[in-house]
Amino acid sequence: MILAQIASNTSTIPVPANDPLGLPATQGWFVxxxxxxxxxxxxxxxFVLGGSLLALGLNVAGYRRHPDxxxxxxxxxxxxxxxxxxxxxxxVAPLLFVQVLYGSYFYSANIFLGLAWLSFFLVVLIGFxxxxxxxxxxxxxxQQRIGAWDQLSGRRFVxxxxxxxxxxxxxxxxxxxxxxSLQPALWASEGQWKSPRWFVTSWTTPPRYAxxxxxxxxxxxxxxxxxxxxxxSRTPHQRExxxxxxxxxxxxxxxxxxxxxxxxxxxxFAMLETVRSELMGFKTVFGGVWTVxxxxxxxxxxxxxxxxxxxxxFRWFALSLLTTVVILTAMLLGREQVRLSSLAQPAAGAxxxxxxxxxxxxxxxxxxxxxxxAGLAVVGLMMWWVxxxxxxxxxxxxxxxxNTDDTVSPTK
Amino acid sequence: xxxxxxxxxxxxxxxxxAIVAIIxxxxxxxxxxxxxxxxxxxxxxVKHNDILLLDFLxxxxxxxxxxxxxxxxxxxxxxxxxxxxxxxAATSAxxxxxxxxxxxxxxxxxxxxxxxxxxxxxxxxxxxxxxAAVAWIYFVAAWMSLFVINGIITFMLTPGSWQPPSPxxxxxxxxxxxxALFNPSSWPSLLLRTISALxxxxxxxxxxxxxxxxxxxxxxxxxxxxxxxxxxxxxxxAPLAAWYFAVLPAEARQFAFGGSIAMTxxxxxxxxxxxxxxxxxxxxxxxxxxTINLPTALLLLAIAFVATGSMEFVREGVRKPxxxxxxxxxxxxxxxxxxxxxxxxxxxxxxxxxxxxxxMTRDELYQLPLHRLGxxxxxxxxxxxxxxxxxxxxxxxxxxVSRELLxxxxxxxxxxxxYMPPFMGTPLEKQxxxxxxxxxxxxxxxxxxxxxxxxxxxAVRATADGGER
Numbered sequence: 001m002i003l004a005q006i007a008s009n010t011s012t013i014p015v016p017a018n019d020p021l022g023l024p025a026t027q028g029w030f031v032x033x034x035x036x037x038x039x040x041x042x043x044x045x046x047f048v049l050g051g052s053l054l055a056l057g058l059n060v061a062g063y064r065r066h067p068d069x070x071x072x073x074x075x076x077x078x079x080x081x082x083x084x085x086x087x088x089x090x091x092v093a094p095l096l097f098v099q100v101l102y103g104s105y106f107y108s109a110n111i112f113l114g115l116a117w118l119s120f121f122l123v124v125l126i127g128f129x130x131x132x133x134x135x136x137x138x139x140x141x142x143q144q145r146i147g148a149w150d151q152l153s154g155r156r157f158v159x160x161x162x163x164x165x166x167x168x169x170x171x172x173x174x175x176x177x178x179x180x181s182l183q184p185a186l187w188a189s190e191g192q193w194k195s196p197r198w199f200v201t202s203w204t205t206p207p208r209y210a211x212x213x214x215x216x217x218x219x220x221x222x223x224x225x226x227x228x229x230x231x232x233s234r235t236p237h238q239r240e241x242x243x244x245x246x247x248x249x250x251x252x253x254x255x256x257x258x259x260x261x262x263x264x265x266x267x268x269f270a271m272l273e274t275v276r277s278e279l280m281g282f283k284t285v286f287g288g289v290w291t292v293x294x295x296x297x298x299x300x301x302x303x304x305x306x307x308x309x310x311x312x313x314f315r316w317f318a319l320s321l322l323t324t325v326v327i328l329t330a331m332l333l334g335r336e337q338v339r340l341s342s343l344a345q346p347a348a349g350a351x352x353x354x355x356x357x358x359x360x361x362x363x364x365x366x367x368x369x370x371x372x373x374a375g376l377a378v379v380g381l382m383m384w385w386v387x388x389x390x391x392x393x394x395x396x397x398x399x400x401x402x403n404t405d406d407t408v409s410p411t412k
Numbered sequence: 413x414x415x416x417x418x419x420x421x422x423x424x425x426x427x428x429x430a431i432v433a434i435i436x437x438x439x440x441x442x443x444x445x446x447x448x449x450x451x452x453x454x455x456x457x458v459k460h461n462d463i464l465l466l467d468f469l470x471x472x473x474x475x476x477x478x479x480x481x482x483x484x485x486x487x488x489x490x491x492x493x494x495x496x497x498x499x500x501a502a503t504s505a506x507x508x509x510x511x512x513x514x515x516x517x518x519x520x521x522x523x524x525x526x527x528x529x530x531x532x533x534x535x536x537x538x539x540x541x542x543x544a545a546v547a548w549i550y551f552v553a554a555w556m557s558l559f560v561i562n563g564i565i566t567f568m569l570t571p572g573s574w575q576p577p578s579p580x581x582x583x584x585x586x587x588x589x590x591x592a593l594f595n596p597s598s599w600p601s602l603l604l605r606t607i608s609a610l611x612x613x614x615x616x617x618x619x620x621x622x623x624x625x626x627x628x629x630x631x632x633x634x635x636x637x638x639x640x641x642x643x644x645x646x647x648x649x650a651p652l653a654a655w656y657f658a659v660l661p662a663e664a665r666q667f668a669f670g671g672s673i674a675m676t677x678x679x680x681x682x683x684x685x686x687x688x689x690x691x692x693x694x695x696x697x698x699x700x701x702x703t704i705n706l707p708t709a710l711l712l713l714a715i716a717f718v719a720t721g722s723m724e725f726v727r728e729g730v731r732k733p734x735x736x737x738x739x740x741x742x743x744x745x746x747x748x749x750x751x752x753x754x755x756x757x758x759x760x761x762x763x764x765x766x767x768x769x770x771x772m773t774r775d776e777l778y779q780l781p782l783h784r785l786g787x788x789x790x791x792x793x794x795x796x797x798x799x800x801x802x803x804x805x806x807x808x809x810x811x812x813v814s815r816e817l818l819x820x821x822x823x824x825x826x827x828x829x830x831y832m833p834p835f836m837g838t839p840l841e842k843q844x845x846x847x848x849x850x851x852x853x854x855x856x857x858x859x860x861x862x863x864x865x866x867x868x869x870x871a872v873r874a875t876a877d878g879g880e881r
Contacts, residue, residue, distance in 0.1 A: 014414070014770060021509050024508070082533075089522050099496070100508065100511050104415075107500035110500075111415065115420075117497065118420075118428075118497060120489075125487075359585035361585050361586045365512060368516050375519040382530045389542065
């Protein structure tokens with residue numbers, strides 16, 4: 001009833017006004033920066049979420065003494081803490097830019113989720129420490145004392161399950177937050193105006209969540225295959241031992257991307273007709289890119305299947321990876337178009353980015369761009385030092401262990 | 413004002429922010445100071461082939477990653493989450509004014525985190541000189557991150573001559589940005605925070621070294637002594653604090669020095685705790701080269717935490733009645749004469765649309781009993797700080813106050829208590845607020861007032877219905 005009231009009378013929609021301080025640069029800058037940083041956040045975040053899910057399956061296989069499953073799971077878990085950190089770091093930037101462009105919708109959605117939204121950072125914290133627990137116990141130094149995780153698949157499954165639950169909950173919160181921020185009509189739902197809300201009664205919430213989860217598995221599959229190729233390039237004499245990892249990653253990506261087509265289809269038809277019409281077709285630039293890429297997306301499962309059947313051939317992996325990157329980019333553009341079209345609805349306050357007043361700060365913008373380029377160059381340089389460096393030449397006198405073990409252990 | 417309301421049960425939003433912020437600030441400070449310690453120690457250890465120090469740095473790096481890169485980083489995000497829940501309007505203002513400052517800070521954060529991880533995983537993978545270079549990159553990025561954040565935080569208390577950008581503003585938007593970032597208290601605050609960061613790092617060295625069982629007493633003593641030099645700058649805190657307080661708005665300074673006994677006490681806690689840590693460091697660690705065991709090191713860390721927490725509490729507290737001095741009141745209502753006049757004319761409930769259920773029409777709203785209407789006025793103006801039945805609850809504050817006196821207090825709130833924002837709203841809303849407070853104090857014994865400003869109610873309703881929403 002309330003929904004109908006809101007929908008029929010636009011003047012009653014209490015969407016807060018845009019911030020009077022306006023934007024310090026034209027809207028395009030923020031859209032570009034948000035999409036760019038969001039892309040990188042999603043790449044890392046998908047490994048965290050999808051990798052956790054895949055590692056759970058690998059744990060079950062490992063429990064049944066599957067020869068490669070434990071090793072692949074260990075590789076995933078070893079990489080997890082650093083990639084969680086990167087996912088958080090690259091997530092901060094789109095979190096900033098979404099507040100800049102869509103703050104009144106975003107903040108309102110936060111508040112309507114209330115305590116559930118507050119749980120966000122606490123649950124990330126728990127998941128992060130669980131990831132470290134899995135890493136440290138998987139390390140060679142600790143193994144010698146208390147046994148390695150890969151010999152304790154059952155227990156590792158339990159800890160992995162808890163960690164996965166944390167990240168799945170975060171995904172659930174973010175999905176609901178996004179849904180709420182797109183549909184102010186939901187804000188007026190009876191009895192829920194004071195929060196907290198744990199589930200958004202929208203037709204698009206379940207398929208969007210499923211789309212996010214399955215997409216994360218597909219991208220994580222590509223990560224695992226890429227890690228297999230990377231490890232193989234570092235130790236060519238162990239080539240055969242990494243092929244199962246590549247094969248597993250590509251198969252995971254193939255199956256997930258096939259399911260993604262079905263879920264994506266359901267998600268698409270759960271959207272408002274007006275939103276669909278601007279997404280599919282060439283009415284908008286983002287929608288046009290998304291529409292064209294759909295053809296590639298439909299072909300992706302077949303390409304990945306072929307690559308999985310030929311894991312030793314790098315070119316098929318590379319082509320699959322490139323295609324995945326293109327599709328991910330297009331999906332992000334499509335997601336943004338859905339947001340713009342949804343907020344442009346009268347029932348959502350008829351929002352447009354052009355409504356923002358712009359008070360430009362050209363020097364600040366220039367300084368940021370210079371710092372960003374310099375910062376990325378420094379990051380690249382440090383990573384190059386790690387990749388290209390020989391083993392340490394510290395003069396080990398008994399205190400410092402000059403092995404390549406990641407762990408720190410007293411040697412005295 | 414026009415955002416929905418979030419209320420953290422019992423504790424209230426302000427306390428929630430304080431808890432998350434103080435934890436984050438302590439860890440973030442430690443991460444900055446630790447950066448300088450690691451950079452200096454690593455450079456020295458490589459130069460002198462100091463095997464003990466290198467071994468300690470491995471342990472210390474692990475401590476840093478597990479504490480600063482996990483809890484520190486995640487509570488940083490947590491602050492954004494909590495402030496945007498409790499004070500979305502002020503958060504939005506800080507975001508929009510300082511977008512590029514936040515963005516630059518994020519670049520430094522990115523470099524800091526990457527350098528930290530590369531330092532940690534770099535043992536056995538980096539040459540000694542490159543390893544030391546990574547440590548220096550980490551420190552510079554971490555300190556620059558502090559530099560930017562400090563500018564934003566201090567702006568909230570001392571915006572100085574900053575004016576909101578507008579087509580009629582005298583300063584350009586760019587000039588306004590610099591004025592805001594390099595506001596009057598930014599420099600003394602930056603130096604104070606840097607000293608605090610170094611102190612945390614120095615104490616944390618003593619904590620970590622005590623966890624390494626393989627070290628002898630002499631080895632432990634040597635590391636603790638090295639770390640103790642980071643505590644030496646604590647001696648500069650007094651003149652820097654004097655500089656800091658000198659540039660604060662006069663009212664804020666008065667709160668700290670006796671105007672608000674709570675703020676004065678917290679300031680005293682902060683000063684005494686800092687003196688204790690500084691005195692122990694100078695006489696015990698630097699001059700006498702004593703070693704300290706784990707419980708003592710943890711105690712020092714706890715005292716430093718109290719010192720930082722107290723000072724942060726004072727910084728937040730003396731800002732009252734504002735969130736951003738002179739721009740937004742602590743209840744999220746704009747602090748300009750124009751808004752005050754408008755709200756007094758149109759009513760707060762014409763603007764605070766989420767203070768009452770969205771399915772309620774204006775007619776239904778104004779037909780409510782006065783104390784029920786007052787609950788919604790309370791939601792709009794008071795609830796962000798005064799959680800009913802919880803922290804800073806209103807009931808004990810208005811207990812035994814008569815209807816007449818309470819009406820007068822609410823009407824002249826900002827003049828009677830200069831840490832309170834003024835009441836804004838129509839006479840009907842004011843009376844409704846008074847009635848709600850009386851009802852809260854004694855729900856069973858509450859009796860409605862003998863007379864109601866009915867003509868005003870009608871006038872207000874007519875005005876509000878013709879308003880923007």
